[in-house]
Amino acid sequence: MYIDFIADYGETTGHDDLAFAEVHLKLCEQFTIRKMAFPTVRTLSVRPFNTIETGFVVAQLAINSKLGRNHLVYHNTAPRKDILEARDKNAGEFLAVAELPNNVRIIGVFGEYTFSFIKGKASIYRVKCAQDGSQFRSRDVFPQCVASLAAHADQPLQSWELLGEEVTDIKEIPSNIVLSIDGYGNIKTNVTHFENIHQITLNKITHPVQTGHGIFSVPDGQMVFAPGSSGWEGVNFGEICLRGGSAARVFHFPHPGDILEIK
Numbered sequence: 001m002y003i004d005f006i007a008d009y010g011e012t013t014g015h016d017d018l019a020f021a022e023v024h025l026k027l028c029e030q031f032t033i034r035k036m037a038f039p040t041v042r043t044l045s046v047r048p049f050n051t052i053e054t055g056f057v058v059a060q061l062a063i064n065s066k067l068g069r070n071h072l073v074y075h076n077t078a079p080r081k082d083i084l085e086a087r088d089k090n091a092g093e094f095l096a097v098a099e100l101p102n103n104v105r106i107i108g109v110f111g112e113y114t115f116s117f118i119k120g121k122a123s124i125y126r127v128k129c130a131q132d133g134s135q136f137r138s139r140d141v142f143p144q145c146v147a148s149l150a151a152h153a154d155q156p157l158q159s160w161e162l163l164g165e166e167v168t169d170i171k172e173i174p175s176n177i178v179l180s181i182d183g184y185g186n187i188k189t190n191v192t193h194f195e196n197i198h199q200i201t202l203n204k205i206t207h208p209v210q211t212g213h214g215i216f217s218v219p220d221g222q223m224v225f226a227p228g229s230s231g232w233e234g235v236n237f238g239e240i241c242l243r244g245g246s247a248a249r250v251f252h253f254p255h256p257g258d259i260l261e262i263k
Contacts, residue, residue, distance in 0.1 A: 001031075001036070001037075001039040001040070001070060001072060001150045001153065002039070002040045002042075002067055002070055002071050002072070003027065003039045003040065003041045003042070003071075003072045003073075003074055003146070003150075004042050004044065004061050004062075004071070004072075004073045004074070005020070005023060005024070005027075005041055005042065005043050005044070005074045005075070005076075006043075006044045006045075006046060006054060006057050006058060006061075006073070006074070006075040006076075006077075006108075007019070007020065007023070007043070007044075007045065007046070007075065007076040007077065007138060008045070008046050008047060008048045008049060008050060008054065008076075008077045009045060010045035011045070011047060011048055017045065019136070019138075019139070020043040020045075022136075022139050023043075023076075023138050023139050023143065024041050024043065026139050026140075026143040027039060027041060027143050027146060027147065028041075029143070030143045030144050030146070030147035031147050031150070033147070034147055034148075034151050036147070036150065036151060039072075039150065044057060046077060046180075046256075047255060047256060049077065050077065050255065050256050050257065051077050051111045051112040051113040051114045052113050052173075052177065052178075052179065052256040052257040053179065053180050053256035053257075054075055054077040054108075054111075054113075054114050055113045055114045055115065055116050055117045055118075055173075056117055056179040056180055056188075056190075056230075056256070057075075057180065058073050058075050058106060058108065058114065058115075058117065058118075059117035059118055059232065060230055060231075060232070061073055062100055062102075062104045062106050062118070063100060063102070063104075063118070063121070063232040063233070064232055065102060065104045066102070067104065068102060068103040068104065069103045069104075069105070069153040069154065070153070071104045071105075072104075072105050072106075072107065072146070072149065072150055072153075073104065073105070073106045073107070073108070074106075074107050074108060074142075074146050075106070075107075075108030075109065075114060076108060076109050076137070076138035076142070077108075077109060077111055077114060078092045078093050078109045078111050078137070078138075092109065092131060092132070092137060093109045093110050093111045093131070094109070094110050094126055094127070094129075094131050095107065095108070095109060095110070095126070095127040095129045095131075095142055095145060096108065096109070096110040096115060096124055096125060096126055096127060096167055097124070097125050097126075097127050097149065097157070097160075097163070098115065098118060098122040098123065098124045098125070099122055099123075099157045100118065100121060100122045101121070101122070105149060105153075105157065106118065106122075107127065107142075107145065107146055107149055109137075109138075110124075110126075110167065112171060113171055113173065115167075115170055116170055116171050116172065116173050117173060119170045119172070123166055124166065124167045124170065125157075125163050125164055125165065125166050125167060126164030126165055126166075126167060127145055127162050127163070127164060128161075128162045128163070128164045129141065129142065129145045129162065145162055148160075148161075148162055149162070173190060174257075174259065175190070176189070176190070176191055176259055176260045176261075176262060177189065177190055177256075177257055177258065177259055177260065178202070178254050178255065178256050178257065178258045178260070179230070179237065179256055180230075180256055181248045181253070181254070181256075184241075184246065185242070185245070185246025185247050185248035185249055186215065186228065186239045186240065186241045186247060186248075187202070187239060187240040187241075187247050187248055187251065187254065188228060188230050188237060188238075188239050189237060189238045189239065189240065189260060190237055190238075191225075191237065191238035191260065191262070192227075192231075192235055192236070192237060192238065194211040194225060194226065194227070194238060195211075196211075197209060197211050197225055197262055197263070198210075198211075198263060199262075199263040200225065200240060200260055200261070200262055200263075201260070201261035201263075202240075202251045202254050202258060202259075202260050202261070203251045203252050203253075203254040203258055204252075205250065205251045205252055207223055207250060207251070208223065209223045209224060209225040209240065210222060210223065210224050210225070211224070211225050211226060212224050212226045213226060213227065214226050214227065215228060215239055215241040215243065216243065218243055219243070220243050220244040221242075221243060221244055221245070222242075222243055223240065223241070223242050223243075223247060223250070224240075224241050224242075224243060225238055225239070225240050225241075226238065226239065226241070227239075228241075
């Protein structure tokens with residue numbers, strides 16, 4: 001079983017954060033209890049509390065996967081912003097699960113936009129699992145559900161004993177927003193049309209751009225807005241790139257969810 005584990009732990013430490021190591025250990029323990037081989041776990045860090053970036057990364061990996069039921073995407077970004085008052089027993093957003101048409105399964109906290117990118121592509125269900133009991137639910141509460149789902153990989157999701165009611169109140173993704181920023185400082189967006197774009201305002205910074213068929217379709221040192229490397233089902237999402245530099249630095253490091261003004 002191959003598990004992509006996506007969480008908002010490591011803004012400064014990345015996927016080497018101690019929290020990732022602890023969750024990995026608990027997953028292996030739960031697989032051992034069920035006499036299953038250790039899973040292969042890859043960890044990916046997103047920005048703290050950012051459900052836009054989490055949902056995008058989940059969808060990018062899950063929708064484009066060809067591993068089928070051997071691939072499980074587990075994510076935890078739980079801002080606990082749905083209730084702003086004091087919370088009893090560290091309660092947070094509920095755990096949810098979905099299975100895409102390619103048979104890849106997704107299990108993770110249902111927090112604002114975490115499941116929005118797969119809206120309309122799969123039914124989403126609650127998982128019969130505690131919502132409280134630990135500050136660190138992704139280590140102390142959820143791994144047994146993840147291992148149970150992995151053990152159920154060869155059976156229909158609808159027959160899983162932890163499957164709860166279907167979730168239908170799923171937020172729509174806003175238009176013209178930042179989705180993520182890669183290691184080069186390229187800004188990934190959900191823009192898919194690039195006709196006649198000559199200027200972008202983002203994070204209160206306005207800058208001229210050229211459009212092209214790819215991010216290298218302008219000379220070195222120029223800003224380009226073009227179809228990038230992310231997307232699915234035949235659609236490429238736009239990236240703002242400074243060839244030979246960092247577009248993120250130019251726009252003062254925007255965050256996923258920030259809105260672009262396009263002219």
